[in-house]
Amino acid sequence: MGIARGRFVIDTHVHAQRHAFKFKERGIKPDWATLAEGMPDVQVYDNSARLLYDMERYGVDMCVIMPAFGMTDELNAEIVKAHPDKFVSLCSGTAYIKKVKEGKEKWSIEGHCEELDRLLSTGIYVGIGEGMPGSMVPRESISWDERFKEICQIMEVARKYKVPVSYHTGTLSGYAGARRLGRVTGEWGNPSFAHDIAAHFPDVPIIMDHGGMQGWWSEMYMDSTLHVAASHPNVYLETGLYWAELYEKPLRDPNIGPEKMMWGTDWGASIPQQWVPGFYPSSFADQSRRQGIPAHQVDYYGWSLRQLDKAIDVFDLPQDDVNLILGGTAVKVFRLEDRLPHTRLFKQYLPI
Numbered sequence: 001m002g003i004a005r006g007r008f009v010i011d012t013h014v015h016a017q018r019h020a021f022k023f024k025e026r027g028i029k030p031d032w033a034t035l036a037e038g039m040p041d042v043q044v045y046d047n048s049a050r051l052l053y054d055m056e057r058y059g060v061d062m063c064v065i066m067p068a069f070g071m072t073d074e075l076n077a078e079i080v081k082a083h084p085d086k087f088v089s090l091c092s093g094t095a096y097i098k099k100v101k102e103g104k105e106k107w108s109i110e111g112h113c114e115e116l117d118r119l120l121s122t123g124i125y126v127g128i129g130e131g132m133p134g135s136m137v138p139r140e141s142i143s144w145d146e147r148f149k150e151i152c153q154i155m156e157v158a159r160k161y162k163v164p165v166s167y168h169t170g171t172l173s174g175y176a177g178a179r180r181l182g183r184v185t186g187e188w189g190n191p192s193f194a195h196d197i198a199a200h201f202p203d204v205p206i207i208m209d210h211g212g213m214q215g216w217w218s219e220m221y222m223d224s225t226l227h228v229a230a231s232h233p234n235v236y237l238e239t240g241l242y243w244a245e246l247y248e249k250p251l252r253d254p255n256i257g258p259e260k261m262m263w264g265t266d267w268g269a270s271i272p273q274q275w276v277p278g279f280y281p282s283s284f285a286d287q288s289r290r291q292g293i294p295a296h297q298v299d300y301y302g303w304s305l306r307q308l309d310k311a312i313d314v315f316d317l318p319q320d321d322v323n324l325i326l327g328g329t330a331v332k333v334f335r336l337e338d339r340l341p342h343t344r345l346f347k348q349y350l351p352i
């Protein structure tokens with residue numbers, strides 16, 4: 001096992017399935033727009049062997065896996081069952097979405113929530129995500145008021161099962177993924193909308209996926225994401241693709257701090273690091289049309305952990321606080337206490 005940075009290291013944002021586009025076999029020439037839409041009939045396969053390899057190399061004890069486009073809740077459940085000591089999973093109702101895409105069902109938030117309820121009732125899944133589930137099929141303009149009503153129904157399901165929900169913040173440039181910041185999934189581009197959700201459901205933990213920085217060099221989503229996290233006790237930040245300096249604001253904010261930060265990378269998504277020496281930041285995660293599509297497994301852990309190391313060195317952070325970011329906060333939010341080898345691994349003081 002690689003040298004672990006903390007006592008029990010959890011990557012809270014992982015995709016253990018990988019897309020097989022099979023361009024050659026299908027005689028398709030890849031283009032960015034089709035890729036951004038996720039190619040409706042893309043095949044996915046269990047990629048957990050590569051993930052387990054990376055976890056071993058870099059000292060990661062456990063991963064929270066989740067579906068992205070084309071991936072399925074069912075395959076994630078199989079991966080969890082095969083390695084219950086290594087993985088837990090979120091769910092997002094992928095079988096329902098598949099039926100909708102095949103025209104067998106007309107999407108409704110009620111139908112989608114029924115599927116989430118069914119999945120969570122199995123006890124296999126520990127939360128809802130990635131991001132707030134939605135129709136995933138193009139819709140006419142939808143206002144935040146309408147979308148908020150849908151999200152409230154999702155939050156009711158999370159409340160029933162006492163599980164956290166993830167809220168996607170920002171997105172990449174590169175492969176036209178930013179199309180999703182438009183009308184249909186507008187909340188991705190508006191982290192401030194999460195204020196409404198957090199205030200209405202103070203008992204349901206909300207994780208700000210990517211903590212305002214999924215990729216690109218601009219910090220345009222960071223401050224509003226941090227404002228939500230600082231304003232509500234039930235809102236947590238995922239920090240994995242932060243370059244070192246981005247850790248400063250949430251660490252220093254008296255209403256955020258390590259207790260509300262959790263490391264999570266997006267392992268399994270194809271987001272390489274871009275290197276721009278002399279620029280700030282000198283490296284950042286994003287896709288590049290100049291490079292093409294990564295056929296290799298992008299290494300997230302080496303880069304992300306180095307950024308965290310750098311931040312820890314600059315701020316001389318106590319190890320008990322580092323341990324919260326790397327695992328303790330996730331243990332609390334996903335209620336994973338029974339997965340730990342010992343009790344009392346994470347910071348806890350008795351008030352006198």
Ligand SMILES: [Zn+2]
Nearest residue numbers: 068130266269
């Ligand atoms: Zn992701």
